[in-house]
Amino acid sequence: MTRLKVGIAGCGLVTQVEHLPNLINLPKLFEVVAIADPSATVREALSARHGLRAFESATEMMTAGLDAIVIATPDSYHADLAVAALERGLHVFSEKPLAYNTADIARIIAARDKAGRVMQVGYMKRFDPAYLMLCDLLRTVDGPLRAVTVDVLDSGSDPFVAHHDMVVGTDVPKALIEEGAARRAAQVKVALGTDADPLVTRGFSGPYSSSLVHDLNVVQGLLDAAGAKMGKPVGAAFIAGNSGGYLSAKLDPTDGLVTMTWMATPRLAYYCERISMVFDDRNFELRFPSPYLNHHLTELIERRANGLALEEIRHRPSYAEPFVEELKAWHAAIVDGAPVVNTAEQAATDMGLFATFAKLALAK
Ligand SMILES: NC(=O)c1ccc[n+]([C@@H]2O[C@H](COP(=O)([O-])OP(=O)(O)OC[C@H]3O[C@@H](n4cnc5c(N)ncnc54)[C@H](O)[C@@H]3O)[C@@H](O)[C@H]2O)c1
CATH class of the missing domain: 3.30.360.10 (Dihydrodipicolinate Reductase; domain 2)
Structure with missing residues (x-):
């Protein structure tokens, strides 16, 4: 089974309560290697707790040898980060709302189709x-x-x-x-x-x-x-x-x-x-x-x-x-080509x- 190297952008509530522990508890599917958060307090504490590389900037983290990224930043950063990650060839899981407007979602869809990568939305x-x-x-x-x-x-x-x-x-x-x-x-x-x-x-x-x-x-x-x-x-x-x-x-x-x-x-x-x-x-x-x-x-x-x-x-x-099942499905979409359940089109x-x-x- 392919183990995916994952980075997490945004390490607040949903990351600490759900995505980070859930990814760590699926060790056959994922290896969390890096986190990014503009709060030094948050990234340093989580990095020390879990032995992860920590970045101030999410785009900088994208250069750290990742296969895939979880985006759990405030909503208004989702679209730009998703497009940047897809352009780097990363698979993307983004929290909802994928973006506030359909023009931004159209940019994500275009980047996904060009990159041929999986883009899943966090409708758990x-x-x-x-x-x-x-x-x-x-x-x-x-x-x-x-x-x-x-x-x-x-x-x-x-x-x-x-x-x-x-x-x-x-x-x-x-x-x-x-x-x-x-x-x-x-x-x-x-x-x-x-x-x-x-x-x-x-x-x-x-x-x-x-x-x-x-x-x-x-x-x-x-x-x-x-x-x-x-x-x-x-x-x-x-x-x-x-x-x-x-x-x-x-x-x-x-x-x-x-x-x-x-x-x-x-x-x-x-x-x-x-x-x-x-x-x-x-x-x-x-x-x-x-x-x-x-x-x-x-x-x-x-x-x-x-x-x-x-x-x-x-x-x-x-x-x-549900928060665990969505990660398993994301992995299956990336590794086995399973259909993406929550698509950017649904978000649009x-x-x-x-x-x-x-x-x-x-x-x-
Ligand atoms: N699926 C769900 O049920 C669910 C539940 C909660 C939150 N969410 C979504 O997850 C996202 C995060 O929500 P939250 O409640 O964890 O918020 P939060 O405010 O608790 O955490 C956001 C974190 O992102 C960091 N951040 C801010 N700007 C950043 C940037 N440019 N790059 C990287 N990190 C940045 C902040 O320092 C903070 O640690 C939101 O989009 C929210 O809608 C989804």
């Missing part, structure tokens, strides 16, 4: 055993899909990662933080086709692109399995001081509706992420735990009517961890839809 929920089982169940259901509802209450990560020995750097240069913010505003402006005020930039980059993007992507996969599609957008809003988001669209070909609501609840140490699929005599519900709780089950509940009685089934397909569809919804929200 597509590897969740409960999601995969629901897809299988949906393929067997007759009758029209009436509604899909998504609701998320997100307290942020703190309650779910406080027990980890994380290294947090307060020494990222101020100029780099300002550059990141300026990049984000410029990239959101391209997505919306207009100057967005800081609150709209926050609504688009936060609730929509950073969080609901997982649900939009999962819903697209579930709709495929159910033989339906997202149709005409009918509603959109940024809510609660643009720290929350709402969107809705018609279902195609039925007259059903998809609605999604996401709220930041930073003072409520609780995480709720629920997707419900409604048919005339059946309902399926997925309840995701906070993504940082490894091997916690996503609940899949199936409810079937039997006249006035109801049968409720709680499925438990497996304890496999997601971000194109968000731009449409955001424009609808702004038009009101």
